Amino acid sequence: MNKIILNEKELPKKWYNINPDLPAPLPQPKNPEEKDNISKLPQMFSSGVLEQEMSMERWIKIPKEIRKIYKRIGRPTPLFRAKGLEEMLDTPAKIYYKREDYSPTGSHKLNTAIAQAYYAKKDGAERLTTETGAGQWGSALSLACSLMGLECKVYMVRVSYNQKPYRKTIMQIYGAEIVPSPSTDTEFGRKILKENPEHPGSLGIAISEAIEEALQNEKAYYSLGSVLNHVLLHQTVIGLELKKQLEIAEETPDIIIGCVGGGSNFGGTVLPFVKDKIDGKLDCEFIAAEPIACPTLTQGEYRYDYGDTAGMTPLLKMYTLGHDFIPPSVHAGGLRYHGMAPQIALLVKENIVKARAVSQKSVFESGVTFAKAEGVIPAPETCHAIKVAIDEAKKCKKTGEEKTIIINFSGHGLLDLQGYEDYLTGTLPENNK
Amino acid sequence: MNKIILNEKELPKKWYNINPDLPAPLPQPKNPEEKDNISKLPQMFSSGVLEQEMSMERWIKIPKEIRKIYKRIGRPTPLFRAKGLEEMLDTPAKIYYKREDYSPTGSHKLNTAIAQAYYAKKDGAERLTTETGAGQWGSALSLACSLMGLECKVYMVRVSYNQKPYRKTIMQIYGAEIVPSPSTDTEFGRKILKENPEHPGSLGIAISEAIEEALQNEKAYYSLGSVLNHVLLHQTVIGLELKKQLEIAEETPDIIIGCVGGGSNFGGTVLPFVKDKIDGKLDCEFIAAEPIACPTLTQGEYRYDYGDTAGMTPLLKMYTLGHDFIPPSVHAGGLRYHGMAPQIALLVKENIVKARAVSQKSVFESGVTFAKAEGVIPAPETCHAIKVAIDEAKKCKKTGEEKTIIINFSGHGLLDLQGYEDYLTGTLPENNK
Numbered sequence: 105m106n107k108i109i110l111n112e113k114e115l116p117k118k119w120y121n122i123n124p125d126l127p128a129p130l131p132q133p134k135n136p137e138e139k140d141n142i143s144k145l146p147q148m149f150s151s152g153v154l155e156q157e158m159s160m161e162r163w164i165k166i167p168k169e170i171r172k173i174y175k176r177i178g179r180p181t182p183l184f185r186a187k188g189l190e191e192m193l194d195t196p197a198k199i200y201y202k203r204e205d206y207s208p209t210g211s212h213k214l215n216t217a218i219a220q221a222y223y224a225k226k227d228g229a230e231r232l233t234t235e236t237g238a239g240q241w242g243s244a245l246s247l248a249c250s251l252m253g254l255e256c257k258v259y260m261v262r263v264s265y266n267q268k269p270y271r272k273t274i275m276q277i278y279g280a281e282i283v284p285s286p287s288t289d290t291e292f293g294r295k296i297l298k299e300n301p302e303h304p305g306s307l308g309i310a311i312s313e314a315i316e317e318a319l320q321n322e323k324a325y326y327s328l329g330s331v332l333n334h335v336l337l338h339q340t341v342i343g344l345e346l347k348k349q350l351e352i353a354e355e356t357p358d359i360i361i362g363c364v365g366g367g368s369n370f371g372g373t374v375l376p377f378v379k380d381k382i383d384g385k386l387d388c389e390f391i392a393a394e395p396i397a398c399p400t401l402t403q404g405e406y407r408y409d410y411g412d413t414a415g416m417t418p419l420l421k422m423y424t425l426g427h428d429f430i431p432p433s434v435h436a437g438g439l440r441y442h443g444m445a446p447q448i449a450l451l452v453k454e455n456i457v458k459a460r461a462v463s464q465k466s467v468f469e470s471g472v473t474f475a476k477a478e479g480v481i482p483a484p485e486t487c488h489a490i491k492v493a494i495d496e497a498k499k500c501k502k503t504g505e506e507k508t509i510i511i512n513f514s515g516h517g518l519l520d521l522q523g524y525e526d527y528l529t530g531t532l533p534e535n536n537k
Numbered sequence: 538m539n540k541i542i543l544n545e546k547e548l549p550k551k552w553y554n555i556n557p558d559l560p561a562p563l564p565q566p567k568n569p570e571e572k573d574n575i576s577k578l579p580q581m582f583s584s585g586v587l588e589q590e591m592s593m594e595r596w597i598k599i600p601k602e603i604r605k606i607y608k609r610i611g612r613p614t615p616l617f618r619a620k621g622l623e624e625m626l627d628t629p630a631k632i633y634y635k636r637e638d639y640s641p642t643g644s645h646k647l648n649t650a651i652a653q654a655y656y657a658k659k660d661g662a663e664r665l666t667t668e669t670g671a672g673q674w675g676s677a678l679s680l681a682c683s684l685m686g687l688e689c690k691v692y693m694v695r696v697s698y699n700q701k702p703y704r705k706t707i708m709q710i711y712g713a714e715i716v717p718s719p720s721t722d723t724e725f726g727r728k729i730l731k732e733n734p735e736h737p738g739s740l741g742i743a744i745s746e747a748i749e750e751a752l753q754n755e756k757a758y759y760s761l762g763s764v765l766n767h768v769l770l771h772q773t774v775i776g777l778e779l780k781k782q783l784e785i786a787e788e789t790p791d792i793i794i795g796c797v798g799g800g801s802n803f804g805g806t807v808l809p810f811v812k813d814k815i816d817g818k819l820d821c822e823f824i825a826a827e828p829i830a831c832p833t834l835t836q837g838e839y840r841y842d843y844g845d846t847a848g849m850t851p852l853l854k855m856y857t858l859g860h861d862f863i864p865p866s867v868h869a870g871g872l873r874y875h876g877m878a879p880q881i882a883l884l885v886k887e888n889i890v891k892a893r894a895v896s897q898k899s900v901f902e903s904g905v906t907f908a909k910a911e912g913v914i915p916a917p918e919t920c921h922a923i924k925v926a927i928d929e930a931k932k933c934k935k936t937g938e939e940k941t942i943i944i945n946f947s948g949h950g951l952l953d954l955q956g957y958e959d960y961l962t963g964t965l966p967e968n969n970k
Binding site: 105106107109111112174175177178183184185187206207208209210214230247251264270273274276277278279285471472475478479480481518519521522524525527 | 615620642701957
């Protein structure tokens, strides 16, 4: 079989919540000194997602309305066997990839965007605000709002707004309002522009602006595309589908690989397999692939830190490079995050998840290899997972092991071709330092 | 059901050849006066496709190797129900769309590219040459050659080469050699550059260069992405899958719609349904959607004409705007063709296929409506079919008819976002005249 498909009836009816099954209690968010950021959360997030954030229920029902939209956007997604890549590498390993790029916005992000839009609507909200850097998350939330009948306001880092005009176009097609950040729409943005009218912006500033608008508008919530428990929860639809597909293929995974920025696509894929590993029922490596340029898991400290640059969020216990760390501008914009989802951080701390950092050149080389063999052009972020998979498949060639390797193919690279162009023309810096 | 999927075993084993079932004999290609272009065909095309071009066999076996690659690139493709669009239009009509955008290169073009690469390889060729304008065809042939282990040389119209750098990047990722046309690689190219070193190029010139290289290199064949019988034959895999999917959905189509440039995606979708219509077993309208800016079927003459601008091909009996007609530069680059596949032309002449011309603004408006409702952003070409489908669904709202409308969703628009940007900012000319 080249692809394992599930029919719509096999779409998971529940999300899986790892919280009760973690090997140690998840350290809770806490307030910074002299501030009470936690009490602002109910103004920022819908009651539905806040409840999920703290829930200790193992299984959480996916509302019918969300399942309906999941089906409309093409879930369940197929699992492909990468036979072309296996042949090209001449490896005894079996490589599979889960096609999250089949989403209309081209990545896994829509899985949580739809859920967040649903719960906001249920609370009577009329509007969601968010930030976006490279634009994957902004595109997903824009479409989710269009499908749910909500307004969407996206604060897009100014340098991306100017350099990636087509991401803006996509969000506008879906009816969202996009402003370059820093903007004149918020007090924080105006303050920064007053100091420097040409400020290029940053993700941290954009987050602060989006939160400010949500806090000041009773009918608006703020929406985050990664890191938080409820985001990873929504993404478990990926891993739950994958489990069924591996059963159909009669495969036991030896290695599951995903790239990590905030940790949502990796978490969504791996979390449903963790308990079996802890219980000794599954002997499987979980490998989180990150850029050498932003080595949160391999070089960061495990401690409490802010989720954003400006310090508006509660403190989260996670691996962090420091909330003021500015990663080099590698093409994998989605992996340029100083922190990590607390659930993933804990699993790394507990040696259940391994991390590996890979260089920018090696990931584009892997992306080109994959594209030539399989056709699909991976997003720069996804190339990190592919690089690790190729390395593991090459090891199998040496040892003769027939390992089953799973890649979460988190997104396609059709809107990130400049990185490939730089790679092909030899102008790509090793790690953009 | 939101989508009707077929498993790999249901991938068609044979292509359908309409030639024996046409309502009148297909007029054969003929030589222009004082030239013998037909005798050059065996140097230009592989024996496999030339045999198919003339074949009167109704069913032609799809070689195992081609079926293997069809599966690897994701065939069979799903058929989606456009429930979001139906709700938005508040129509009693049922709208389905066949997802040819699920191909790794984003359109139906790969269906014939793979077959042409296979037959060339079988004849011992090492290289395929072709032309590309907007780049959809060039991308597909580049990948097909990569998958089959052939070299690929693409002559890309210089103005597109400069304006659409990312299409070039995609072809280079797949390992193809791309030159801007007119180029210094051919006698014809050098002649034109000598007269005008800044010549912007045209599809006609690029075709001539690709043919010249193929004729002069014993190990190379030329490859065309539309118009010819064998191309439409390979594309019937779309319509044959669609037939099975409609049976599963227990639907009888009332209207099948596709956009037409050279006619290959439309032909591939509709041809397998034609005999049933001729035999009175199926009461279904087949509508070919074309741009007002290039109204081949609605304004052209049915007569013999060259397939290319330079007159290097045999004469084909078809609807034509004249082989020297230069269409305005509408964003739907794939529909900017002066002629039409002879098989489709005959069916229009015989009143089995209807044609409808639509304006550029109306097609982008339809594309935005579709994207908001369904998520997927259609290629500008595909928007033509969607415009006609929306018009038909609105008629159903007036009459109360529950028609079943099928769209061939020939490709996504992620590499053609400039047209959407122009539409959204109000700078899109009605028909770019």
